[in-house]
Amino acid sequence: MSYDKELAAAKKAASLAARLCQKVQKVLLQSDVQSKNNRSPVTVADYGSQALVSFLLQQEFPAGFSLIAEEDSKDLRKDGAQEIVERITKLVNDSLTSDGSYSVTLSTEDVLKAIDSGKSEGGSEGRHWVLDPIDGTKGFLRGDQYAVALALLDRGKVVLGVLACPNLPLTCISGADRHSPNNEVGCLFFAEVGGGTYMQPLDGSSTVKVQVSAVENPEEASFFESYEAAHSMHDLSSLIAQKLGVKAPPVRMDSQVKYGALSRGDGAIYIRLPRKGYREKIWDHAAGSIVVSGMDQFHSVCYFLSKAGGVVTDAAGNPLDFSRGRYLDLDTGIIVTNQKLMPSLFKAVRESLEEKALSL
Ligand SMILES: Nc1ncnc2c1ncn2[C@@H]1O[C@H](COP(=O)(O)O)[C@@H](OP(=O)(O)O)[C@H]1O
Ligand SMILES: [Mg+2]
Ligand SMILES: [Mg+2]
Ligand SMILES: [Mg+2]
Numbered sequence: 001m002s003y004d005k006e007l008a009a010a011k012k013a014a015s016l017a018a019r020l021c022q023k024v025q026k027v028l029l030q031s032d033v034q035s036k037n038n039r040s041p042v043t044v045a046d047y048g049s050q051a052l053v054s055f056l057l058q059q060e061f062p063a064g065f066s067l068i069a070e071e072d073s074k075d076l077r078k079d080g081a082q083e084i085v086e087r088i089t090k091l092v093n094d095s096l097t098s099d100g101s102y103s104v105t106l107s108t109e110d111v112l113k114a115i116d117s118g119k120s121e122g123g124s125e126g127r128h129w130v131l132d133p134i135d136g137t138k139g140f141l142r143g144d145q146y147a148v149a150l151a152l153l154d155r156g157k158v159v160l161g162v163l164a165c166p167n168l169p170l171t172c173i174s175g176a177d178r179h180s181p182n183n184e185v186g187c188l189f190f191a192e193v194g195g196g197t198y199m200q201p202l203d204g205s206s207t208v209k210v211q212v213s214a215v216e217n218p219e220e221a222s223f224f225e226s227y228e229a230a231h232s233m234h235d236l237s238s239l240i241a242q243k244l245g246v247k248a249p250p251v252r253m254d255s256q257v258k259y260g261a262l263s264r265g266d267g268a269i270y271i272r273l274p275r276k277g278y279r280e281k282i283w284d285h286a287a288g289s290i291v292v293s294g295m296d297q298f299h300s301v302c303y304f305l306s307k308a309g310g311v312v313t314d315a316a317g318n319p320l321d322f323s324r325g326r327y328l329d330l331d332t333g334i335i336v337t338n339q340k341l342m343p344s345l346f347k348a349v350r351e352s353l354e355e356k357a358l359s360l
Contacts, residue, residue, distance in 0.1 A: 001191070006061070007204040010129075010150050013053040013056040014053065014148045016052060016095050016099055017052050018049075018333075019202075020045060020095045021048075021049055021166060022047045024210045034075060043134070043140065043141070046070070046071055047071055047111075048095075050069050050070070051114040052114075053131055053133065053153050054098070054114040054115065055106065055236070057098075065127045066126065067117050067118045068118065068128055068131070069133065069283065070283050072115060073115045076088075085099050089107070118131060122324075122326060123324070123325055124155060124156035124323035125155065125156075127154050130152070130153060130282055131283055132148070132256070132287075134148065135147045136255025136256075138228060138258075139252060139253075141252075144254055145165065145227075146241065148162075148163070149255075149288065153286070155191075155317065156321075156323025157163070158322055159193045160290065161190065162189070163256055163287050164188050165187045166202060166282075168186070170186070170187060172264070172265070173266050174222050174251055181213070182209045184201070186203070187200070187202065189260040191290045197210050197294045209329075212268070212337075213266075218245045220247075220270055220340065221244075222250075222267040222268065223237070223246055223270065223271055224250070224261065224270045225250050227253055228254070232272045233274075237271040244269075244344060246269070249264075258303055259288030259291050259292045259336070260291060262292050263292045268341060269345060270292075271336075273332065274333060277340070279327045280334070282322050285334065288312075293312055311342045312335075313336075313346075314331045314335075315333045316330065320334070333349075
């Protein structure tokens with residue numbers, strides 16, 4: 001089955017949302033940032049991006065529309081939030097106008113409703129869009145990396161993914177090419193089931209097919225991990241890297257930009273080991289995982305025969321299961337690399353986890 005129409009709509013929505021985020025990042029005000037009840041930050045750009053993507057997808061695919069997205073309008077409906085809601089509404093309307101193909105003006109209530117369309121519970125039946133309107137909000141606030149991450153699930157499997165990465169250089173960010181004079185930024189990665197992964201500049205001016213690194217010797221591999229030490233245990237990943245023989249220091253970066261960079265071979269390994277008790281959400285990995293694998297992990301024929309795609313599993317070697325609702329139920333963490341390196345990465349992960357358990 002082809003998802004070309006869905007992919008085209010997803011690329012357009014994510015690109016417009018990325019432009020909205022870029023505009024906000026340039027002039028971010030303290031009043032634009034709020035704290036959710038889990039104390040994680042959320043900004044007018046997170047809300048604006050979610051409202052915009054939700055509205056655009058719903059226009060294109062009104063029948064049975066279902067969206068699983070990170071944000072909701074609860075805090076925006078509280079007393080005193082009117083000003084911030086107006087600012088978000090203006091951002092969304094300006095984005096729609098700038099695109100030229102929409103002659104609508106959304107009210108503040110339209111925007112709140114569009115944000116709240118993201119409350120779907122997902123599951124293994126039917127189609128569901130999955131959105132992280134800004135993945136890496138902490139990176140966004142620092143002026144670093146972040147992504148707009150959008151995927152489509154069909155019967156519990158990821159069938160397409162789009163990652164808009166406004167601050168990622170168009171050229172390789174590691175190894176010998178690192179100091180390339182071309183410092184243009186803004187990449188859009190996209191993948192459709194079975195169709196490989198492609199990258200464009202955010203303005204869509206050209207397209208290249210990308211492939212994960214073919215490195216087989218871990219000594220030549222570099223690895224990615226979260227910038228935030230609270231999101232992934234850096235001591236454990238450095239133990240894993242040491243066991244593998246990785247020589248290069250870790251590349252620490254926010255968000256699913258790590259999956260995008262990996263999909264074009266900027267590094268060969270991504271290790272994510274959250275602290276005990278943390279539950280991963282599907283919007284933090286749906287788009288990234290298909291961009292790296294270039295296909296659905298559950299299509300086992302592709303999974304075993306492909307040489308080009310990367311492999312994404314949990315720390316027990318299981319493929320990620322997006323069919324269980326808003327959360328991923330997985331063993332310990334997520335590891336990503338190419339087909340050749342996966343057996344040794346997996347072994348190093350198991351040994352390191354066992355050593356850590358013994359030392360507790
Ligand atoms: N304690 C924790 N452990 C692991 N991940 C966490 C976390 N707290 C927040 N996160 C998730 O980590 C995401 C960022 O990933 P990364 O660590 O790769 O930059 C956040 O996405 P948001 O920024 O969309 O909230 C959030 O969902
Ligand atoms: Mg968040
Ligand atoms: Mg996220
Ligand atoms: Mg987010």
